[in-house]
Amino acid sequence: MNYVQKNPLPIPEMGTHHSVPVQMDTIFDWEYALKAQQLMALYEKGKAGTWNATDLNWDQEVSIEKLLANRRAMSGGQSPFNRLLNPPVELSEDQITEFNLNMNAWMLSQFLHGEQGALVATAKIVQTVPNEEAKFYAANQVADEARHVEAYHRYLTEKLGVSYPVNTELGKILDATCSDSRWDVTYLGMQIMVEGLALAAFGMIKLMMMDEPLIQDITTRIMQDEARHVAFGVISLQDLYTHGALTPQEMREREDFIIECTYLMRDRLLMGQVYQRFGWDEDLWLKWAVTTPFMAAFRQLLFSKIVPNLRRIGLLTPRVRDAYEKIGILKYEHEKDSTEELLSAPPKEFLELIANMSGGQQAAPLQ
Ligand SMILES: [Fe+2]
Ligand SMILES: [Fe+2]
Structure with a gap:
């Protein structure tokens, strides 16, 4: 790939590079049993599903401004943003367009940084996980993640031209996941929670x-x-926590890790960096992001895959349930987990939310 970067990402305060010290055991598997059939099948699916980011049509125009103008024209000339999202300050149509562009860029930037986290964390799994089948699949995932970084980076820098550095909460989750020496905790942080x-x-x-x-x-x-990556996590961990292999203290440490990650992930989507960039009153807008019904429902829905997967691996324990009940996400416990259905449709609740926000049309919830 011959690539000249346009509109580089802003460098975070920590600088261009960030080191995370970790001491861990690298494990060789001389048995090569290759008997974990679910993992071997997933590995075959992974190899067959490989695609190339350069095959995407990068020549097509991307203009969020035009896209929003089209949506506005379709809904009678005025966007429903002020009416439906009830912002603390009424925004002009130009401000709404700029805000939408930046929210979109911010979200995709955090996806990009999460993808780099997945690249690094899964490379660590290749080294630390004991069995060869999981090493195979993790290696396949590492190649996927490089492509994901490539595609999001290119979209942000070439197409949107607006991007953001990693936010504090995601940075903390990635640090915690990558600095932990226990292989299962790497899976919990990356495959189960972040992915x-x-x-x-x-x-x-x-x-x-x-x-x-x-x-x-x-x-x-x-x-x-x-x-597939999330299924990899669930399949790898599904027998670890339910057969009494870990002591009560070790189980408690996993619960603490999950609960801490959950709080960070809930708070990582408040978009403080966007309000800062605009010079808006950050406290006022953070309060809006926490309380406005669409944003609150959006953040809860993000846990709709995590909760059934935690149930499946035996970590929806009374302590975790209690924490989840308090923040309104325990309601997802009966959704299908990733071994039952790899790709599930968004919950009905979300489809209804989108329909309400866009006045019955499917495509314009944020404007
Ligand atoms: Fe990815
Ligand atoms: Fe992934």
Whole structure:
């Protein structure tokens, strides 16, 4: 790939590179049993599903301004943003367009940084996980993640031209996941939590950006990969926590990790960096992001894949249930987990939300 970067990403305060110290055991498997059939089948699916980011149509125009203008024209000349999202300050149509462009760029930037996290964390799984089948699949995932970084980076820098550095909460989750020496905790942080959330978020982006063909194409391809990655986590961990192999203290540490990650992930989507960039009153807008019904429902829905997967691996324990009940996400416990269905449709609740926000049309929830 011969590539000249346009509109580079802003460098975060920590600088261009960030080191995370970790001491871990690298494990060789001399048995090569290759008997974990679910993992071997997933590995075959992964190899067969490989695609090339350079095959996407990068020549097509992407203009969020035009897209929003079209949506506005379809809904009688005025966007429903002020009426439906009830912002603390009424925004002009130009401000609404600029805000939407930046929200979109911010969300996709965090996806990009999450993809780099997945690249690094899964490379660590190749080294630390004991069995060869899981090493095979993790290696296949690492190649997927490089492509995901490539596609999102290119979309942000060439097509949107607006991007954001990693936000504090996602940075903390990635650090915690990559600095932990226990292989199962790497899976919990990445495949179960970060990728479980991404899978739900990608489903929502697809619905919200139905009129932008390039991001549809990118997201459809990446979602198919992510569905396998999340299943990889569930399959790898499904027998670990339910057969008494871990002590009560070790189980408690996993619960603490999950609960801490959940709080960080809930708070990572408040978009403080966008309000800062605009010079808006950050406290006022953060309060809006926490309380406005669409944003609150959106953040809850992001957990719709994580909760059934935690149930499946035996980590929806009384302590985790209690924490989840308090933040309103335990209601997803009966959704299908990733071993029952790789790619599930978005919950009905989300489809209803989108329909309400766009006055019955499917495509314009944020404007
Ligand atoms: Fe990915
Ligand atoms: Fe992934």
